[in-house]
Amino acid sequence: MKRRSEPAETLKKKKKHSSQSDSHSDDEDAKPSYSMPSLSEQADSQQQNSSRFSMYNSVSQKLMAKMGFREGEGLGKFGQGRREIVEASTQRGRRGLGLTLKGFQGELNVDWRDEPEASAVEEVHWFPESSTEIPDCHFIGPVVSEWRSQLRKMEIEDETEFCSEDLLHNLLRCKSVFDDLEGEEMRRARTRSNPYETIRGVFFLNRAAMKMANMDHVFDYMFTNPKDAQGKPYTRDREGELLYFGDVCAGPGGFSEYVLWRRRWHAKGFGMTLRGPNDFKLEDFFAAPSELFEPFYGEGGVDGDGDITRPENISAFRNFVLESTERRGLHFLMADGGFSVEGQENLQEILSKQLLLCQFLTALSTLRTGGHFVCKTFDLFTPFSVGLIYLLYLCFDRVSLFKPVTSRPANSERYVVCRGLKPGSDPVRDYLFTVNLKLNQLKHAESDVTEVVPLDIIKADTDFYNYMINSNERHCAIQIKALAKIHAYVLDTTLSEPQQAEIRKQCLKLWGIPDKVRVAPASADPKSKFYELMKGSDIEAFNYKPTPLSHSTLEKMQHVLDYRCIVGGGEHLFLLSLGKGLLDWTGSVTMFCLRSLPTNELLCLHLGKAQRRINAVHVLDALVLNGTDVRDQHFNQRIQMAEKFVRAVSKPSRPDMNPIRIKEVYRLEEMEKIFVRLEMKVTKSSGGVPRLSYTGRDDRHFLPSGLYIIKTVNGKCPGSWVDKWHPWTMAYSKKSKRKFFYNKLTRESTYDLPSGSVAPFHVCHFERMFWAWEDGVRVHDSQTRVDPEKLSKEDVLTFIHHWRGKILFKVQSTNLKP
Template sequence: MYPIQLCKNLIKKARIHQLLTVMEVISNNQGKFYKAMETGALKRILEDGEGSGRPGFQDSGDTFYNKNPEQVKNFEETYSGEYSEKSKRMMMNMGFKPGKGLGKFEHGRVEPVEASAQKGRRGLGAKPSAVGALPQDIKEMTEEPKPQAREEVLWLDPAPEEPLSGDILDKWLQTGPVKLTIDDETNFVDPAILKGVLNSKTIFDSLDDEDLRHARSRSNPYETIGAVIFLNRAAVKMANIDAVFDFNFTKPKKQNGENAVDKKEILYFADVCAGPGGFSEYVLYRKGWRAKGFGFTLKGSNDFKLSDFYAGSPETFNPYYGVKNDGNIFDPANLQSLKEHVLKQTDDKGVHFLMADGGFSVEGQENIQEILSKQLYLCQCLAALMLVRTGGHFVVKLFDVFTLFSVGLIYIMYRCFDKVCIHKPVTSRPANSERYLICFWKRLGTEPAEQHLDYVNSMLWSEVEQNGDVTQLVPLSVIQEDKNFFEYIYKSNCLLGERQIQNLLKIARYSKDKNLKDSSLQAEMKEQCLALWKLPDSVRTQPDRRGHDDTLSAIRSLIKKPAADSHSLYSFKANVLNKPPDYLENPSNLKTYFKNVYDWNFMFLSSGKNSPDLRIFIGCGGKQVFQLESNSWKNVIDLHLTLPAKTLLYGEVVKEYRGQGNNQIYSKSLHIIDALMLGGVDISSDTLSERINQCNLFCAALNKPFDNQALPIRTKRLYNMDQFESAVNNLEYRAMKRVKRAVTISTPDRINRNEMFYVVGSVLFLKEVKDPWIAVISKTSGKKYYFSVGRDGKHNSEYNIPSDAKMDMIGAYTRRVMWPWEPAACAIFDSQTTEHVTRAEMEIYVSSTVNK
């Protein structure tokens, strides 16, 4: 039945309130009308009161426009806030009067038909969903404090600087029988508050999960913040924590306020017990490819979902599952292999910070969640001591901290970091026991604590020889002697416990009264919080998947200095990207190309003249990588290369060899020569040296040395032309499998120094200084400075390269010079040919220019 037919039937039957309801549904959302038809709600409206058969009001001729003004006023006042203006006007046209039915004799139904309270398919036998009676010893607060966007952090005073020794920790350790009750754990909390927390949870035992969720959503003033643009709410929780602590995770600082991450470094972080990866998505959203993450979580349904990282680029995130390949953090072997994995890729320093958000279902055992999570607490803290570098940070989710084991673990972390606090962010739902331990600036000398916790974990892994449990890490007397620490834990538990009780009671109140809702307050808190946390107030959307030409257009629109002779995409590819190098083929070219050798740098290539391996590469995100051939793009999916979107670089695919003679093997890698844009970051106007530094960081972030399928990516080593003679000394002859010998150079690999090398096929020269400036070496200081003569004849000299002296990437690329060595590399290297520029001729020319 369509809306018009339904309205006609109702008019005939003088069913005014039913008609008013239908008009309201239609005017607001026609989709809801059809939904009501499907559920049978409208059918019940139609069937109610059938058979009246009396004439309607159509014959009266009354309309809205000839009504008495007093009637219109009464109508407006009676239904001012219930229905839309459109539906009220329609009813007035039909002759409706407030408090009376439609029809000639005003005999239609007056009261509106109530909406169905049926929930799903529930029927006979369904258990009633209701909140239990409140415990008598719990009193609800009469006045609730007003929610605030800004949060107060209560810090622990710093711990004694003396590090914990292994002997002391071993002496403190105690084992005992397994304990599965928590109601007597009152050493670190007021007994009344502990009892209140446990009893408040029981009132929801008979409340349906759906009803509980609805009441919780309406009662929490921060609930509508949701996940915003991220994978889940956990990402926003990390954004909340990061902002509360002055963004000290994504922009870590030293204690003196200086940046902890140098410009020549990337930010390293670890995310353990973290699937599906919300915390990491947030960090990558903030930092892009300048952050490299190491993820560790259980394999399976809770694994990382990198394809769902819409807000942050996942190319620099590396999931790892330990030597057992299952991601079980409880397994000591997995933890040790994780440590080796991370340290090897961070120059044995460790990560700048570690995040841990572990948890598992404790349905039916919520009151002893802390006891069930003790090994999880331990292993996450152990991972921090293993992986976080000195001066680094740590954040871990905890639940209740009432037991001596949990408080002892926090005490050990308090002695290992300079600044510690327990904080519950506003994005952590106020009625649960969740809280976060925040630790800043890891101290020196934490190795004994790390080794001790590793030993304790091994005990728990073997179930303490099958007949007991670890009950104590630090004696109660030691904790109580440190009054600063003891009072902080006690007050924290009381404060968070009381807050949890009151919010549980609030949920109960909202469950009983379905009309309670703080929608305006929720909207206000969402706006204020997102502004404080520097997050957009928008919904999660899948990023645009651009093709190669669309990506190139986007890159061209973002670069600061577009090429002058590229007015279109086609001309940019034809005149710039496809421009061949100038070739150095005879000694007379040396003076033509290299008037001032201090302006030039060079690198050794594997490719020779017209090699297909030397290309422009464009990254469109993930494995969507293409190389430019003539004016078209070719997919290089067979290379297993991964690049972030909006990447345009100049590089070559190189065969890297290991071993000599018949035992020789090789693998391929991508060597970056130069780049215009890296993952949306425009580096085109930087100096050549700065661009190479950025490329080094880019490679460090992208490389996955433990992934045998991924193509290694490296940056060519850059040499100054004035140091040509010493640079060539890095070359050496090696015996090859198919030729007697070849001129080779070691692979530029920072991580795996395993004597890999590649064959030299040419030398590529790139200019760093733009005319009319030149680079000069000072005869007094021996330092390089930059000199030019202005149009007015004035001499200009600067020790730091001026901005107008920097040769941008496009300028350097279009002016590059290649000195081909193949197929006469050995002859050129030994200076035994007259057909090519030889090594000796280059050394003589450079020496004569330098010694002027």
């Protein structure tokens, strides 16, 4: 059918409606459509249409030509259609067609294009050092009672003591622009506009881990490698010192995953966060061993609720940390608390005030003197928030308000970074504890605590006051530009940040983070993992049994200073941990679960039972600790490292987990110390008959089976199966009253440990002896049955005293190397 032509008047009306509804029309197109253009106007229009048409690619031009489009003419049979190029859709996200968000389509009148060029290098601005003494309890108590409680305030617009009114109102206006914007649309624009956005979490659990990596680098690794005023590390890995840290309000645990990735089994973490969907997700720690982290939830321990605003939870967490750190406290504490304030973003500072206070209080409750603290804050405009910062300013050597590049520039997030807790901060801690009690009492009241430090005191400290204003205004200016930039990116979806890939590469390189993707660790076959860790070692050596100690073998132990001894008890095993329990090296799962061990551990140990029938693991030696091969270390060093490792993985809050302990090591010449710990006791399984019992240094008892004697000096005999002869032994100088190493071939003497004298694990294991305390062996004075064919306590002690006297010879000082 032929299409019926429409009256000319109808066509005129359609043209007029089309031109008025086109918000992007040029001035000439805004003229009434029924007015005939002049020849010059027609020529100009054709030239403009031609230039616009040429902007499209050849495919588009062909499609438009098929539709009957001719330059300068309208579409349609009679040329009555549109002559202009159809503009792109203005529909955004889930908005309905034609919906215009009031206040968003307009301009913010903020020039965001002059923002500084993105860089991986960041600058730290410290508060000036405080010369004000920490207030004591006599000062705080009477003074604060007069001003700390006022009417509840739920507005931020008039908080201009620490920021100019113009900047504050401009910031609030920029935030309010996004109130009616659909969330996904906002997130997409934010992602495109932030030059640091693609850093994300790399191979860690989340972006929080990268924030910690970012700040750790900027602050010279003061968290993962803290140092004293002389620049010496607080912890030394080889000296058995652990790095103790805390992580509160920080589920799922990205901060801790980074720290443990950096320090591994040389660190031990304690954490408290709310139970529920935002709890720690330790099973998702792919980059670091989560077994080195111990969650604690306040009152009730592992069964608590983790609410940091409850005073009893803070006290319980403090006690738990002190008990786990020999009453010394943490080296540093991290806090990353926050909660959703959707629809009330401008009130985030007020709504989060108690959470901020409790995180500060937890830091002052758990840190050791000299410890560090980092905590997330938001806007800092109110006297309450600034007063909390002021108290930290008094309690720490240095304080900084810092926004890392990994924190999105458009949000209010900042971090307060505190270095070096001063001694004498207890009064401030007690005061904040009192304020928190008051806040809990007033939760549903009309009154509130609106200050923690009188405003006139803060303003009188001009160094602090001026820094606070400068920091707030600098932060506001950056945030306003970032919000204006997102606003522009929402309006124009073609905008993007071209530097994102390069900036990501620069940052990761600067912070020492490998550019890898997050991948769940593959499950390993125990036997394959064992061979991988042993790296071609003689596997048969693991099957060697110890040489029984007898009258004949005792005579071969001429150099008693070369030996150490350990009281044995239970089954002797080599166990490999793959992180999900404990397995022996042949791959069969043991009958108990030791979930406290991370992956890649190979230990020589006993599975023993205490008198209360508690399965326990007693470590005799270590080969590999969380992937670190320690077999070539001196035996004493291996034991020291194993002790450190056990402290890191111990879980005192988890009685459901089998305990792991290190065997006590004695020098052979000090064997008398062992015998005084032996006694005859009636046990549950002894049928009323006293049995030999050994009491360890932790006052725990177990039933000993004998004594392992281990040679720790590499004085190998000719013809031995091991590498070669290293004729080293230990002796004692009467003149210097010190032990030294002596080479029987070269007659070289030195106090320092020669590398060739160290007996690696395979030598210690191959040459070890075992003195079985079986029937007929008398090691306790109450034992009456003695078998003369077997060694008793008197035989061994007589031998030791004889040879110890022979090695206490004089040595010329000139022969000894210092």
